[in-house]
Amino acid sequence: MKLSINEKLQILADAAKYDVSCASSGSNRKNTNNGLGNTSQMGICHSYTEDGRCVSLLKLLLTNYCIYDCAYCVSRKSNDVPRAAFTVKEVVDLTINFYKRNYIEGLFLSSGIFKNADYTNERLIRIAKLLRTEHNFNGYIHLKIIPGCSEEVMEEAGLYADRLSVNLEIPSERSLKKIAPEKNHSSVYKPMNYLTNRISLYNDEKRKFKYAPRFAPGGQSTQLVIGASPETDFDVLHLANNLYSDQKLRRVYYSGYIPISDDNRLPALKTPPLIRENRLYQADWLMRYYGFEVNEIVNEQHQQLDLTMDPKMSYALRNMHLFPVNINMADREMLLRIPGVGVKSVNMIIKARRFSRLGYEHLKKIGVAMNRAQYFIEVSGRPLNEVASDPDKIKIALAAREKRNQLTLF
Amino acid sequence: MIYIYDDSFDGFLTVIFDIYDLKIQPADICRERNHQPSLFAEKRTIITDGHKAGRVLSGIKKKLSLHGVHGIYKCWLSEQVGIEMMLFRYISYAIKSKRNIENDFSDSDVLEVSQVVKKINREIHRMHAFVRFQKTRDGVYAATIAPDFDVVTLLAPHFKERYKSQQWFIYDTKRQYGIYYDLSEVVEVKLENAQWQGRNKVSRLVLAEEEKEFELWWKSYFKATSIEERANIKLHLKHVPRRYWRYLPEKV
Ligand code: SF4
Numbered sequence: 130m131k132l133s134i135n136e137k138l139q140i141l142a143d144a145a146k147y148d149v150s151c152a153s154s155g156s157n158r159k160n161t162n163n164g165l166g167n168t169s170q171m172g173i174c175h176s177y178t179e180d181g182r183c184v185s186l187l188k189l190l191l192t193n194y195c196i197y198d199c200a201y202c203v204s205r206k207s208n209d210v211p212r213a214a215f216t217v218k219e220v221v222d223l224t225i226n227f228y229k230r231n232y233i234e235g236l237f238l239s240s241g242i243f244k245n246a247d248y249t250n251e252r253l254i255r256i257a258k259l260l261r262t263e264h265n266f267n268g269y270i271h272l273k274i275i276p277g278c279s280e281e282v283m284e285e286a287g288l289y290a291d292r293l294s295v296n297l298e299i300p301s302e303r304s305l306k307k308i309a310p311e312k313n314h315s316s317v318y319k320p321m322n323y324l325t326n327r328i329s330l331y332n333d334e335k336r337k338f339k340y341a342p343r344f345a346p347g348g349q350s351t352q353l354v355i356g357a358s359p360e361t362d363f364d365v366l367h368l369a370n371n372l373y374s375d376q377k378l379r380r381v382y383y384s385g386y387i388p389i390s391d392d393n394r395l396p397a398l399k400t401p402p403l404i405r406e407n408r409l410y411q412a413d414w415l416m417r418y419y420g421f422e423v424n425e426i427v428n429e430q431h432q433q434l435d436l437t438m439d440p441k442m443s444y445a446l447r448n449m450h451l452f453p454v455n456i457n458m459a460d461r462e463m464l465l466r467i468p469g470v471g472v473k474s475v476n477m478i479i480k481a482r483r484f485s486r487l488g489y490e491h492l493k494k495i496g497v498a499m500n501r502a503q504y505f506i507e508v509s510g511r512p513l514n515e516v517a518s519d520p521d522k523i524k525i526a527l528a529a530r531e532k533r534n535q536l537t538l539f
Numbered sequence: 540m541i542y543i544y545d546d547s548f549d550g551f552l553t554v555i556f557d558i559y560d561l562k563i564q565p566a567d568i569c570r571e572r573n574h575q576p577s578l579f580a581e582k583r584t585i586i587t588d589g590h591k592a593g594r595v596l597s598g599i600k601k602k603l604s605l606h607g608v609h610g611i612y613k614c615w616l617s618e619q620v621g622i623e624m625m626l627f628r629y630i631s632y633a634i635k636s637k638r639n640i641e642n643d644f645s646d647s648d649v650l651e652v653s654q655v656v657k658k659i660n661r662e663i664h665r666m667h668a669f670v671r672f673q674k675t676r677d678g679v680y681a682a683t684i685a686p687d688f689d690v691v692t693l694l695a696p697h698f699k700e701r702y703k704s705q706q707w708f709i710y711d712t713k714r715q716y717g718i719y720y721d722l723s724e725v726v727e728v729k730l731e732n733a734q735w736q737g738r739n740k741v742s743r744l745v746l747a748e749e750e751k752e753f754e755l756w757w758k759s760y761f762k763a764t765s766i767e768e769r770a771n772i773k774l775h776l777k778h779v780p781r782r783y784w785r786y787l788p789e790k791v
Contacts, residue, residue, distance in 0.1 A: 135759050142763035163704045174778070175668050176789055178765040181774030188764060226753050227760075229680060229705060230672045387768045401768055480642035491645050 132213050134223075140213040144193040144204050145239055148296070148352060149384045153185040153234035153269040156291035156347035164265030166228055166235070168291060168347075173234050186237040186271060187227055191215055191252055195241030199309035200394040201298065201357045201386060204241045220256050221264065228268050235269030235291070236260070246277035254282065257289035269347070276316040280323060287327055292347035292379070295321045297372075300365050304358030308394050317351075324349050325376045348379030355409065356402040357386035357395055363432040366412055370423040373416065383409040408434040415441060418472055419465045438527065442468040445505055446520040453507040457486050469501030500530060541582040542568045548615055551623060552592035554585050555630060568623035595630075602633045607641045613659040614652055616689045625651055662688050667697050669783050670709060673754075674747040680707040681741050683786060691717055695725040712739035738785050754788045761789035 132140075154172030174183035192214035193204040203210060224236045238253050253272050260266040272290040274283060286293055295317050299305040302314040324345065331344035351372060353365060369381040385406035388398045412434060415421040419441070426440050427433070435443045445452060445468050454463050456478060464475045477495045481487060488508055493499050504523045540563045544550035554568050566580060574582075599608055614626055629648045633640050644650045665686075672680035680702070684691065691711040695718050698707060702720070708728075710717030716729045736742040784790040 135756060138756055138759045139763045142760050146764045146766055160700055160703055165702070165704060167701050169667075173664070173668050176761060176787065177775050177778040178761070179772060179775050180766050180769035181771045181778060182766075182769075183778075184761065184764060187760065223756065226749075227757060229702070230674070230753065230757075231670050231682070232757050385769075387766060403769065477642075477644050481644035484640075484643040485645045487645055494647075494650055495644055 166268035188237040191240040200392040237271040239273035246275040287344040296352045300360040350380040352382040361432040363427040412440045452505040469498035549592040550587040552595040556591035610656045685713040
């Protein structure tokens with residue numbers, strides 16, 4: 130029976146949604162030749178799902194037919210679900226028309242594997258190419274690279290896409306082998322490393338020659354599934370740290386495993402580990418924007434993130450000898466380590482203290498979360514709070530507050 | 540003294556000029572349409588004067604960055620009660636100070652200007668996100684909006700760059716004017732006897748045949764892309780406050 134576009138959308142958007150990345154940022158494509166669209170450096174979320182995630186891109190699988198049987202995936206071959214496949218033209222038309230109505234920033238296209246990796250990737254690229262060349266489309270395109278993809282095919286993908294991603298999914302090789310028998314980490318690292326090299330090569334060219342072509346200007350990202358295998362936060366964050374420093378990834382996404390499968394290779398979770406996922410994102414931010422070393426967040430003694438408080442707070446409570454920090458004197462690096470003080474507040478503090486000495490009332494107005502920061506700051510040699518030197522008392526005070534406010538995510 | 544001006548930004552700048560000229564401190568500065576007659580207060584209606592406004596503007600430009608000057612305009616667009624007095628104090632501080640005061644966040648007016656600018660910027664960003672075009676029979680992509688602040692003209696650069704090769708039209712139904720792009724430039728427009736449908740939406744009668752289909756597909760997409768097991772309505776509402784739902788096909 131032939132499926133309608135509406136039915137295909139329902140099946141193939143549903144199957145694509147477990148890839149949590151939806152970012153449309155980091156690329157800077159102009160609208161050339163009177164074409165359609167451009168990309169915005171900071172990205173735009175055109176809507177939000179009812180689970181609060183950004184909807185920026187039209188996120189689809191080209192098909193959910195798959196020859197593999199990864200236990201954590203709804204599209205695995207042994208799963209009894211309705212299958213569908215878009216034609217190239219259908220995806221192109223949907224993208225163009227959604228874009229013209231300002232529903233989306235662009236397309237994120239992935240696919241189940243039919244025949245083999247190259248055959249699948251070639252289809253994805255054909256769509257990107259059509260959009261760019263026939264339709265003069267300058268919006269955002271994110272293509273998934275299927276492990277096992279050849280270099281020629283990746284080379285082409287990079288010319289049309291803004292961002293490319295190869296998903297690691299399971300954080301350790303041993304676990305991956307167990308849950309996804311046809312996959313291994315080297316088949317993921319191979320394309321990832323190839324892309325890393327190409328991206329840096331093209332970037333060098335671009336610095337030298339203004340009109341050099343671009344290769345995936347939005348960089349590459351990956352996704353790790355959390356809670357489907359026994360790795361600790363120590364394992365996960367050290368892995369992420371390597372991906373940032375060695376593979377130069379733009380983003381690592383953490384996706385709390387959603388118990389979609391009763392496959393007995395997987396743990397039986399009742400609910401997805403959303404709090405843990407949130408703590409991992411917070412830790413990730415500390416590494417990328419707050420100058421934290423991964424070892425300061427998780428180490429041999431502290432292998433798991435504390436679920437009851439954010440990782441910056443746990444760091445501060447473990448390192449009380451560094452506090453209180455003097456708001457009017459401390460350097461940027463130390464200001465960033467104060468719980469309750471974000472990057473924006475730090476920037477404002479540094480600018481404002483050139484004019485006059487800041488007091489507690491200023492900090493509050495600037496947007497510092499004083500309920501958390503109060504234990505860790507001083508303005509003129511006198512700390513604000515008496516319990517400042519006793520981490521246990523701070524914990525108790527914070528917990529009492531938390532109870533009143535109930536735990537809200539993000 | 541209460542200074543009263545027409546609804547224009549030039550009018551507001553003229554007020555600033557006259558305050559310095561007359562050397563009479565303002566008790567308040569208000570727009571004609573907001574002004575409540577009062578028996579006791581002395582008032583003065585200012586006549587907008589492009590030359591005076593220009594002189595104030597060039598005076599401010601000497602003291603602030605371009606960003607800072609634009610910030611004053613954005614604050615003024617917020618239409619917040621009391622914004623004129625706040626801006627007057629801010630401008631006075633900027634003019635009398637020897638160095639650029641934009642970053643002196645320990646001053647409450649400077650801090651407030653930066654916060655109002657942030658609000659306006661957020662509203663602009665939201666409009667970049669939440670404008671939903673519908674294609675009409677004559678091929679124009681039309682959208683209606685009702686933003687919290689008077690930002691419709693500030694949307695022109697973004698949409699012009701993005702949709703160079705389609706005609707589009709964005710109308711603020713609350714303030715009853717909008718902008719239209721005719722494939723070469725963006726112009727301000729005001730519709731006489733506009734015929735809206737339902738809660739100020741573009742009338743179904745003028746929409747292109749295919750419009751229904753794309754809206755349906757978009758709704759299906761939106762529904763399918765949510766993950767039930769992760770439902771978090773509170774977070775959802777934080778990002779898409781209810782007052783914006785009216786024009787989002789996926790939320791209707
Ligand atoms: S290869 Fe991809 S689509 Fe196929 S089962 Fe594994 S994760 Fe799912």
